[in-house]
Amino acid sequence: MKKDICNLIGIKYPIFQGGMAWVSESNLAAAVSNAGGLGIIAGANAPASHIREEIRKTKKLTDKPFGLNIMLLSDNADELADIAIEEGVKVITTGAGNPGKYIEKWKNAGIIVIPVVASVALAKRMERSGVDAVIAEGCESGGHVGKLTTMVLLPQVCDAVNIPVIGAGGIADGRGIAAAFTLGASAVQVGTRFLASEECQIHQNYKNAVVKAKDIDTVVTGRSTGHPVQVIKNKLAKEYLKLENNNVNIEELEELGKGALKKAVIDGDIDNGSLMAGQISGMVNKIQSVKEIIEEMFSEYDNIKCNFNS
Ligand code: TUI
Numbered sequence: 001m002k003k004d005i006c007n008l009i010g011i012k013y014p015i016f017q018g019g020m021a022w023v024s025e026s027n028l029a030a031a032v033s034n035a036g037g038l039g040i041i042a043g044a045n046a047p048a049s050h051i052r053e054e055i056r057k058t059k060k061l062t063d064k065p066f067g068l069n070i071m072l073l074s075d076n077a078d079e080l081a082d083i084a085i086e087e088g089v090k091v092i093t094t095g096a097g098n099p100g101k102y103i104e105k106w107k108n109a110g111i112i113v114i115p116v117v118a119s120v121a122l123a124k125r126m127e128r129s130g131v132d133a134v135i136a137e138g139c140e141s142g143g144h145v146g147k148l149t150t151m152v153l154l155p156q157v158c159d160a161v162n163i164p165v166i167g168a169g170g171i172a173d174g175r176g177i178a179a180a181f182t183l184g185a186s187a188v189q190v191g192t193r194f195l196a197s198e199e200c201q202i203h204q205n206y207k208n209a210v211v212k213a214k215d216i217d218t219v220v221t222g223r224s225t226g227h228p229v230q231v232i233k234n235k236l237a238k239e240y241l242k243l244e245n246n247n248v249n250i251e252e253l254e255e256l257g258k259g260a261l262k263k264a265v266i267d268g269d270i271d272n273g274s275l276m277a278g279q280i281s282g283m284v285n286k287i288q289s290v291k292e293i294i295e296e297m298f299s300e301y302d303n304i305k306c307n308f309n310s
Contacts, residue, residue, distance in 0.1 A: 019069020
């Protein structure tokens with residue numbers, strides 16, 4: 001299965017870089033693909049024309065396969081679904097919903113389709129719809145989260161489907177890879193550790209916040225709005241949680257969250273910005289090149305594998 005996913009996509013290492021809103025752009029995606037993983041551009045809420053440009057830039061920066069992540073809650077999802085086909089994107093991942101209505105046209109265009117699932121039920125439905133693999137993402141991950149942890153979700157999804165499963169959420173070193181493979185994954189997806197990479201274009205203050213974060217420094221905001229999001233705890237997150245506890249209406253909460261990710265990523269405002277990051281931030285303690293990160297993770301994994309066998 002592990003060989004399958006690498007052969008299917010044409011990558012050296014079974015590692016995807018998560019499609020992180022405002023973060024996963026051409027430079028980061030190309031660096032991951034050039035290092036032998038699967039780089040992924042995030043469509044998020046950006047204008048579709050901007051994403052088309054990002055796809056074209058990535059093609060100039062790498063001759064290796066890369067993917068596009070489409071966030072299904074976003075207004076531009078329909079447009080991006082077509083742009084991916086027009087631009088010849090090789091892999092599409094989706095997040096935050098059910099991509100069922102697009103699958104037929106993506107498969108007809110020869111695209112490898114890999115939705116993120118947060119439940120066994122959706123994983124099974126996706127397999128029946130003809131997707132190539134699924135990403136089982138536990139709620140340790142940064143950004144929009146489901147309910148189950150990786151430890152609980154991943155083995156159940158692996159048992160439920162016959163297609164390859166990519167494990168995600170809380171994976172940032174070789175032990176995480178070994179754990180995910182032990183639970184049945186064929187590959188891993190990593191987001192948070194790539195936030196602390198040289199090639200990641202986010203503001204230095206955001207990177208420093210990830211590097212500085214300790215084990216219990218992330219919180220989930222937005223549970224009451226139906227859009228739970230894991231972030232590093234800061235002034236904004238504390239204000240948000242306080243309002244949620246006081247049952248403030250959804251409109252007021254959404255107003256507080258508006259533009260907050262951009263404030264963190266572009267302006268480096270670590271007090272009023274949304275510092276989306278996973279629980280594993282506590283273990284991400286230095287900034288390295290993407291190549292160093294990937295090679296270090298797989299060399300750690302190889303050592304663990306040797307110990308398993310001895
Ligand atoms: O999508 C993500 N992570 C994200 S999206 C995002 S942008 C955003 N901003 C504000 C509010 C909401 C989103 C930031 N981070 N990860 C993939 C993911 N997908 N995690 C969980 C899910 C998921 C959840 C429920 C996928 C499918 C699903 O079920 C839908 C169904 O119909 O069963």
